[in-house]
Amino acid sequence: METRALTARTSTESTRDIPEATVARLPVYLRALTTLCEAGTITCSSEELASAAGVNSAKLRKDLSYLGSYGTRGVGYDVDYLRYQIAREIGVTQDWPVVIVGIGNLGHALANYSGFRSRGFRVVALLDADPNRHEEVVAGVDVRPFDDLEQIVKEHGVAIGVIATPALAAQDVANRMVASGISSILNFAPAVLSVPEGVDVRKVDLSIELQILAYHEQRKTHGATA
Amino acid sequence: METRALTARTSTESTRDIPEATVARLPVYLRALTTLCEAGTITCSSEELASAAGVNSAKLRKDLSYLGSYGTRGVGYDVDYLRYQIAREIGVTQDWPVVIVGIGNLGHALANYSGFRSRGFRVVALLDADPNRHEEVVAGVDVRPFDDLEQIVKEHGVAIGVIATPALAAQDVANRMVASGISSILNFAPAVLSVPEGVDVRKVDLSIELQILAYHEQRKTHGATA
DNA sequence: AGGAGTTTGTGAACGGGAGAACAAACCGAG
DNA sequence: CTCGGTTTGTTCTCCCGTTCACAAACTCCT
Numbered sequence: 001m002e003t004r005a006l007t008a009r010t011s012t013e014s015t016r017d018i019p020e021a022t023v024a025r026l027p028v029y030l031r032a033l034t035t036l037c038e039a040g041t042i043t044c045s046s047e048e049l050a051s052a053a054g055v056n057s058a059k060l061r062k063d064l065s066y067l068g069s070y071g072t073r074g075v076g077y078d079v080d081y082l083r084y085q086i087a088r089e090i091g092v093t094q095d096w097p098v099v100i101v102g103i104g105n106l107g108h109a110l111a112n113y114s115g116f117r118s119r120g121f122r123v124v125a126l127l128d129a130d131p132n133r134h135e136e137v138v139a140g141v142d143v144r145p146f147d148d149l150e151q152i153v154k155e156h157g158v159a160i161g162v163i164a165t166p167a168l169a170a171q172d173v174a175n176r177m178v179a180s181g182i183s184s185i186l187n188f189a190p191a192v193l194s195v196p197e198g199v200d201v202r203k204v205d206l207s208i209e210l211q212i213l214a215y216h217e218q219r220k221t222h223g224a225t226a
Numbered sequence: 227m228e229t230r231a232l233t234a235r236t237s238t239e240s241t242r243d244i245p246e247a248t249v250a251r252l253p254v255y256l257r258a259l260t261t262l263c264e265a266g267t268i269t270c271s272s273e274e275l276a277s278a279a280g281v282n283s284a285k286l287r288k289d290l291s292y293l294g295s296y297g298t299r300g301v302g303y304d305v306d307y308l309r310y311q312i313a314r315e316i317g318v319t320q321d322w323p324v325v326i327v328g329i330g331n332l333g334h335a336l337a338n339y340s341g342f343r344s345r346g347f348r349v350v351a352l353l354d355a356d357p358n359r360h361e362e363v364v365a366g367v368d369v370r371p372f373d374d375l376e377q378i379v380k381e382h383g384v385a386i387g388v389i390a391t392p393a394l395a396a397q398d399v400a401n402r403m404v405a406s407g408i409s410s411i412l413n414f415a416p417a418v419l420s421v422p423e424g425v426d427v428r429k430v431d432l433s434i435e436l437q438i439l440a441y442h443e444q445r446k447t448h449g450a451t452a
Numbered sequence: 453a454g455g456a457g458t459t460t461g462t463g464a465a466c467g468g469g470a471g472a473a474c475a476a477a478c479c480g481a482g
Numbered sequence: 483c484t485c486g487g488t489t490t491g492t493t494c495t496c497c498c499g500t501t502c503a504c505a506a507a508c509t510c511c512t
Contacts, residue, residue: 021469027437031416045489054418058471065491073490074478090437091444098436105338109331115416115433120440159443160436183446184439190257190341192280200442202435207341209428210324210386211253211316213410214346216426217385218317220409247499271459284501291461299460300508 018089022063026086027119028053029060033083045076092120097156099182101173102165103128103136103143106188110164111139121160125152129169146176153180160184167191174201244315248289252312253345254279255286259309271302318346323382325408327399328391329354329362329369332414336390337365347386351378355395372399376406386410393417400427 032052036044046064050057064070064077070085071077087093098121100110110116111126126138129146136143144152152158161182163173170189177185184200187193190208193201258278262270272290276283290296290303296311297303313319324347326336336342337352352364355372362369370378378384387408389399396415403411410426413419416434419427 019469023441024434024438026441027431027434028418030437031434032418047489052418054420056471058473059469061490062470062492069491071490072478073476074480074488076489089441091440092437096436096440096443105335109335110432112331113432116436119433119437121433121436159447160439162436184443186435186439192254192258192278194280198446200439202439204430204432204435205253206336206339206430207345207347208250208253208257209412209430210322210342210347210388211256211318211345212250213386213412213426213428214317214322215249215252215315217322217410220424221385245499272461273459282501284503285499287459287461288500295461297460298508299506300458300510302459 018066022066025053025055025059025063026090028055029063030083030086030090030092033079033086036079037083041079043076044079046071049077087120090120095120095122096160097122097124097158098160098162099123099125099127099149099152099158100162100164101127101146101149101177102163102169102189103133103138104164104166107164108138110162110188111141124156124158127152129165146173149176150180153177153182158182160186162186162188163193164188244292248292251279251281251285251289252316254281255289256309256312256316256318259305259312262305263309267305269302270305272297275303313346316346321346321348322386323348323350323384324386324388325349325351325353325375325378325384326388326390327353327372327375327403328389328395328415329359329364330390330392333390334364336388336414337367350382350384353378355391372402375402379403379406379408384408386412389413389415389419391415 029049032049036049036052046057046061050060053060067085067089070082084093098116100107100123103111103126107126107128111123116123123139123141125148126141126143127146127149128134128143131145133143134145159182161177161184163170163185165173167190170187170191171193174185174187174193174195178195178199183198185193185195185202187201187203190205195201255275258275262275262278272283272287276286279286293311293315296308324342326333326349329337329352333352333354337349342349349365349367351374352367352369353372353375354360354369357371359369360371385408387403387410389396389411391399393416396413396417397419400411400413400419400421404421404425409424411419411421411428413427413429416431421427
């Protein structure tokens with residue numbers, strides 16, 4: 001009778017529906033906590049953690065409150081405990097298999113990026129349409145033909161794909177990924193992807209970021225071009 | 227008596243104070259327009275352009291309205307004219323000199339990325355603290371010692387810097403950049419930078435994007451781990 | 453010239469996130 | 483046990499951004 005049925009979960013814990021803005025900050029908190037942890041810190045206040053993460057302390061506390069009450073009033077948060085809780089909420093307590101398509105300059109860099117491995121992701125395959133690259137071994141993983149995508153996805157249970165191809169190829173790659181069963185895509189190609197309902201796409205665009213900076217930069221020195 | 231005094235500008239054109247969310251979308255429109263232009267399209271409606279950019283048409287129209295009235299009712303927008311207007315508003319009608327610090331995997335990829343050159347940016351220098359790299363030439367630009375930063379910035383009038391170093395070095399690099407006169411920073415290092423008032427920092431974090439995808443992915447297959 | 457059809461530009465309602473401020477809860481000292 | 487100091491969790495308010503809906507404006511056809 002109630003809409004509750006939709007939000008009710010089997011689990012005994014975890015209040016669901018975390019705001020999107022909060023979800024985007026959780027990884028930042030996670031990194032800050034890891035840094036604190038490595039520095040030997042046992043406990044920290046919301047003020048300290050907020051400062052380490054570069055956000056407002058009130059915002060931090062509100063964000064954490066969506067996950068539950070993991071702090072202790074008058075004391076603060078247990079660094080290691082909170083770190084685990086956030087990692088669990090995000091889902092990076094165990095590794096996610098990932099495929100990267102497009103082994104150009106950027107693909108190389110991504111394959112070699114150690115931050116993936118250390119933060120819950122494992123590159124299980126590198127794919128490229130160019131046969132000349134199929135001899136290569138990058139970061140300990142050999143480059144394979146793009147047509148192997150479906151088999152690899154099935155074999156490793158891959159849910160997340162990274163697109164690092166030229167813009168023209170991006171939509172085709174996305175289509176094949178979706179057809180193979182991938183339901184989350186990180187797109188580095190400068191192209192707008194259209195995907196079916198239920199598939200998440202996040203886009204990282206290097207030149208757009210620079211253009212945004214250029215806009216503000218232009219403002220700073222507006223009329224003073226002499 | 228009115229707050230108008232604050233928003234009034236000397237220029238005869240350009241209504242100022244464009245919302246930040248709009249600024250972030252202008253480069254997307256610019257790219258969509260360029261694509262349309264290359265396809266030979268002369269005119270397009272807000273609906274078409276919005277679809278090409280992957281946004282709502284009402285949002286597109288409102289965004290464009292902040293720049294002025296560049297469309298024609300009953301007709302649409304002149305592709306080439308609008309393209310120029312947006313480029314001018316962003317400030318990419320002429321090239322911005324850019325320095326990249328940290329020539330590891332990612333730095334290499336960035337230096338070779340053709341999208342910068344074609345979108346109003348010119349890499350004038352590659353810097354690295356490691357003397358072993360100073361022999362290298364990447365993308366036609368030779369890698370120079372980090373200590374040359376100030377001289378290069380002065381010489382070329384560089385206002386925008388890109389940080390592609392490990393996390394530990396990022397803050398130091400940022401400090402040196404600011405001291406040299408750079409006032410806009412694009413940071414790829416997984417670290418929170420603190421900079422003085424007036425300096426803009428944008429952050430691109432590869433693993434955070436993946437973590438956000440992982441969160442949603444975990445939801446899709448919530449209790450069905452069987 | 454006039455009217456039908458089309459598309460822009462914008463006013464207004466709506467929803468979500470940011471930040472301030474405070475009550476509830478915890479620790480430790482006496 | 484009580485009290486003062488500290489820090490969390492949460493409520494409330496404000497502001498930005500999104501979206502709807504419609505009037506204004508333009509073209510084309512008759």
